[in-house]
Amino acid sequence: MSKASRLGLLRDPDFGRLFAATALGQLGDRIVFLALPLAALEATHADEFRLGLLAAATTAGSLLVGLPAGAWVDRTRKRPVLAGADLLRALVLSTVPVAWWAGTLTIGWLYAVALVHGVLTVFFDVAYAGFLPHVVGRGRLLEGNAKLSAVRSVTSIGGPTVAGPLAGLAGAPAALWASAAGMAVSGLLALTVRTREPRPEPGPGPRLGREIGEGVRFVFGHPVLRAVVLGDAVFNLFLALYQSMLLVFLTREAGLTPSGIGLVLSGMGCGALLGALLAARVSARVGQGRVIWLASLATCPLTALMPVARPGWSLYAASAGLAALSLGGVVRVVAQSSLQQALTPDRLLGRMSATARFVSWAGIPLGGVLGGVSGAVFGATATLWTGAVGMTLSALPNLLSPLRGPGAGAVPVPRTPA
Numbered sequence: 001m002s003k004a005s006r007l008g009l010l011r012d013p014d015f016g017r018l019f020a021a022t023a024l025g026q027l028g029d030r031i032v033f034l035a036l037p038l039a040a041l042e043a044t045h046a047d048e049f050r051l052g053l054l055a056a057a058t059t060a061g062s063l064l065v066g067l068p069a070g071a072w073v074d075r076t077r078k079r080p081v082l083a084g085a086d087l088l089r090a091l092v093l094s095t096v097p098v099a100w101w102a103g104t105l106t107i108g109w110l111y112a113v114a115l116v117h118g119v120l121t122v123f124f125d126v127a128y129a130g131f132l133p134h135v136v137g138r139g140r141l142l143e144g145n146a147k148l149s150a151v152r153s154v155t156s157i158g159g160p161t162v163a164g165p166l167a168g169l170a171g172a173p174a175a176l177w178a179s180a181a182g183m184a185v186s187g188l189l190a191l192t193v194r195t196r197e198p199r200p201e202p203g204p205g206p207r208l209g210r211e212i213g214e215g216v217r218f219v220f221g222h223p224v225l226r227a228v229v230l231g232d233a234v235f236n237l238f239l240a241l242y243q244s245m246l247l248v249f250l251t252r253e254a255g256l257t258p259s260g261i262g263l264v265l266s267g268m269g270c271g272a273l274l275g276a277l278l279a280a281r282v283s284a285r286v287g288q289g290r291v292i293w294l295a296s297l298a299t300c301p302l303t304a305l306m307p308v309a310r311p312g313w314s315l316y317a318a319s320a321g322l323a324a325l326s327l328g329g330v331v332r333v334v335a336q337s338s339l340q341q342a343l344t345p346d347r348l349l350g351r352m353s354a355t356a357r358f359v360s361w362a363g364i365p366l367g368g369v370l371g372g373v374s375g376a377v378f379g380a381t382a383t384l385w386t387g388a389v390g391m392t393l394s395a396l397p398n399l400l401s402p403l404r405g406p407g408a409g410a411v412p413v414p415r416t417p418a
Contacts, residue, residue: 008143014135014195015144021189023151025086028182029121032093034265035175036114037247038258043100043173044107048248048380052372055244057111059368061118062361069126070354071211074347077197078131079190085124086187090180092116100173122357129353133341134197142280142288142338149334150276215351218344225343225356227401228292228336232360235296235394240367242303242387245380249306253380254315264319271323275330283335291335293398299328300391307384325391 009015040046040054073081092113099105136144219225250256250264283291302321309318344352374383398404 009136009140009147012136014193015147017189017193018132018135019147019151021082021086021186021193022148023186024182024189025124025186026152028090028093028179028186030269031175031179031182032117034247034258034262035173035179036096036110039096039100039105039173039176040107040110041247041251043105044110046107048245048375049372050107051248052244052368052370052375054107054110054114055240055368055371056365057114057368058118059240059361059364060115061120061122062358063365065119065122066354066358066361067212067216068208068354069122070215070351070358071208073123073126073130073354074211074350077199078127078134078350079193079196081123081127082131083187083190085120085127086183086190089117089120089124090182090184090187092120093176093183094180096176097173105173122354125357126350126354129337129341130349131195131197133346133349135193135195138342141341142283142334145334145338145341146276146280149279149330150273152272152276211351215348215355218348219352219355219359222343223402224289225340225352227397227403228340229356229359230397231293231296231394232336232356233363234397235300235391236360237363237367238387238390238394240364241371241374242384242391244368244371245375245383245387246306248375249380249384254309255311264322267319267323268326271326272330275327276334278327279331279334282331283338288335288339289403292332292339292403293395295328295332295335296395296398297392299324300394301388303391304385304388307381307388 010019036058037051037054040051044050046054096105096110096113099109132144132148133141219229247261250261256264286294302324305314305318305321309315340352340356341349371383371387374386
């Protein structure tokens with residue numbers, strides 16, 4: 001394979017800028033994933049229930065603004081939304097180390113930071129999904145999503161690897177400075193992308209409710225899109241429940257230090273990177289539709305290795321199981337994201353993304369709360385068992401959809417007119 005063939009879209013200047021912005025923004029976000037709960041443990045001595053509430057606050061933005069965000073983003077160009085969301089997220093995160101050094105950091109402040117950060121992330125993700133087809137064209141969505149998933153996977157490795165030692169040396173709240181810096185530079189890079197999508201045509205009078213309803217009806221009226229978002233909703237509910245107690249289990253049951261936890265999470269990032277590198281090839285061989293449910297069935301059961309793990313070889317095996325989960329998750333997400341974008345007309349891209357995110361992420365705050373309650377009542381080990389079983393069952397909606405029927409190996413992707 002020639003160098004030009006390997007680079008593909010990376011030879012395009014605008015995609016290269018978006019790629020670099022994604023790398024820095026995702027690096028910052030992965031540091032948040034580890035540093036924020038560690039800050040709660042270190043600075044406020046939060047218990048299992050409060051950690052579950054913090055996990056819920058991180059993703060509650062999807063419930064608060066998930067549907068209106070799609071309609072609002074579809075009314076404007078996407079590039080300024082991407083840059084503005086990143087710059088504001090950087091500002092919000094930087095308040096944590098400031099409050100820590102001032103001696104005023106509380107769990108309530110961390111809840112507020114997590115909530116505002118989550119709301120801004122909703123706007124970023126919705127705009128991102130709508131902007132990518134304009135940058136790469138609909139014919140190259142699978143390649144574009146695969147390359148961006150690859151860089152996100154690399155940051156999944158680097159983020160915990162950086163955050164763990166940084167939290168150990170400077171304190172978990174201080175580690176959020178690195179996160180804020182990455183997001184700030186990401187926002188500035190997004191402003192340099194030259195692609196300008198057409199300005200959406202303004203509609204007559206107030207129409208927010210009608211616009212939201214149109215996006216919801218489009219997603220739930222399409223059997224493939226409906227199955228994908230429902231499967232994601234089940235998966236994310238139980239993943240959030242699982243993750244809410246994962247750090248507790250690794251700290252208190254497995255006896256790992258922050259650096260050791262960072263290595264486990266970096267292993268998940270390695271699995272995600274391998275999944276991103278293989279995603280386009282696997283989708284081409286297995287079928288873009290069929291791979292969506294096969295990836296879940298093949299990797300989700302391996303998460304049951306963690307609750308039986310103890311220091312030693314069983315912990316290594318459990319960590320490999322989490323890496324496999326990440327691999328399968330990225331292969332699935334690349335296939336289904338490309339399919340969702342290709343099946344959606346331009347004028348509905350924001351609302352499709354917002355509706356899919358709202359439904360599929362709706363269970364994440366609930367999963368965080370349930371994980372905290374389950375951890376407090378039954379313990380971290382039992383909570384991990386419940387999460388492993390639930391994630392495995394998330395393949396059912398896709399198994400019962402046209403994605404499993406004849407011809408599912410190559411789901412038709414019509415270019416719907418705008």
